[in-house]
Amino acid sequence: MSTTIDSIKNITVIGAGAMGRQIAMTAALAGYQTTVQDISQDMLDAASAEMSGWAESRVAKGKLEQSAADAALGNLAWETDLERAAANADFVIEAATERLDIKRGIFESLGSLAPSHAILATNSSTLGSSKVAEASGRAEQVCNMHFFNPALVMKCVEVVRHESTSDNTVDVTMELARRFGKEPVLINREIPGFIANRVMGAINDESLFLYENGYASKEDIDAAIRNGLGHPMGPFELMDMVGLDVIDFIAQATYEETGAEEDKPNESISKLVAEGKFGRKSGEGFYEYK
Numbered sequence: 001m002s003t004t005i006d007s008i009k010n011i012t013v014i015g016a017g018a019m020g021r022q023i024a025m026t027a028a029l030a031g032y033q034t035t036v037q038d039i040s041q042d043m044l045d046a047a048s049a050e051m052s053g054w055a056e057s058r059v060a061k062g063k064l065e066q067s068a069a070d071a072a073l074g075n076l077a078w079e080t081d082l083e084r085a086a087a088n089a090d091f092v093i094e095a096a097t098e099r100l101d102i103k104r105g106i107f108e109s110l111g112s113l114a115p116s117h118a119i120l121a122t123n124s125s126t127l128g129s130s131k132v133a134e135a136s137g138r139a140e141q142v143c144n145m146h147f148f149n150p151a152l153v154m155k156c157v158e159v160v161r162h163e164s165t166s167d168n169t170v171d172v173t174m175e176l177a178r179r180f181g182k183e184p185v186l187i188n189r190e191i192p193g194f195i196a197n198r199v200m201g202a203i204n205d206e207s208l209f210l211y212e213n214g215y216a217s218k219e220d221i222d223a224a225i226r227n228g229l230g231h232p233m234g235p236f237e238l239m240d241m242v243g244l245d246v247i248d249f250i251a252q253a254t255y256e257e258t259g260a261e262e263d264k265p266n267e268s269i270s271k272l273v274a275e276g277k278f279g280r281k282s283g284e285g286f287y288e289y290k
């Protein structure tokens with residue numbers, strides 16, 4: 001029996017990191033019973049506290065009714081055990097660490113733990129879902145559903161189908177994104193980085209070229225992109241927000257897959273990562289954060 005959009009009541013998000021917690025809150029705000037699963041109780045506690053704080057500040061700003069905040073927080077459950085988290089899922093969004101072995105293990109487990117009608121989506125921005133689909137034993141119900149950071153704010157969701165993804169899986173995933181208040185776009189064939197990250201990568205590469213070769217400071221490159229092209233953040237500010245470790249990891253994975261010279265990880269970024277400078281989250285990246 002294939003899933004219909006109206007039969008989806010319970011959503012499970014795997015991973016309570018920066019993306020997973022905001023995806024879960026997005027689903028909870030849209031009225032879905034949402035279970036967040038993470039192997040780390042500390043991570044779940046941090047995610048729960050951050051989402052409560054976010055809801056409180058929205059209410060204080062007058063952007064969210066207290067009753068809506070309470071309802072959304074009430075829709076959230078936090079769980080370390082994957083079996084319990086997946087047991088009633090109608091739709092799963094995996095937002096775990098961006099490592100293929102970990103994701104494949106999760107999809108294999110979900111194949112036996114999630115109800116047979118459940119659609120299994122991965123939030124991965126690099127790994128096409130074909131890489132995990134077979135492990136789940138239900139390849140036609142697997143696709144990418146890629147959110148952007150910060151997921152509570154950014155409107156875009158990239159839905160990516162692989163060769164065996166069914167039309168129903170695509171339709172339901174696109175509609176679910178709309179019910180989350182997002183504006184989904186469809187990628188018909190897998191390509192690493194999909195649309196937005198590929199274009200962002202080109203901007204980052206060019207900005208790094210200008211910076212590394214002394215044509216302009218990072219501050220002036222950021223200012224040119226903000227004030228000249230109307231982007232909300234400059235490329236260096238944005239890389240610091242996304243996380244230099246994430247960018248470096250994505251670059252490594254893409255390079256391993258394509259072997260193309262232009263996909264080689266950037267040395268300035270790899271150096272900062274090796275020094276523990278991951279961007280905003282570690283207090284320093286291209287810029288310092290107090």
Ligand code: CAA
Nearest residue numbers: 061063125147148149150152153154197200232233238242
């Ligand atoms: N979490 C939740 N909400 C946040 C937030 C966060 N981390 N940061 C900002 N916001 C909210 C604020 O609460 C505010 O909401 P209201 O206007 O409703 O009050 C709104 O966003 C605007 O925030 P600010 O006024 O503080 O600041 P801003 O106007 O500069 O916006 C921004 C902040 C939304 C991050 C904006 O700068 C922006 O859009 N930047 C570009 C982000 C971007 O390109 N993201 C994609 C990254 S690539 C990616 O994610 C793909 C991948 O796979 C790696």
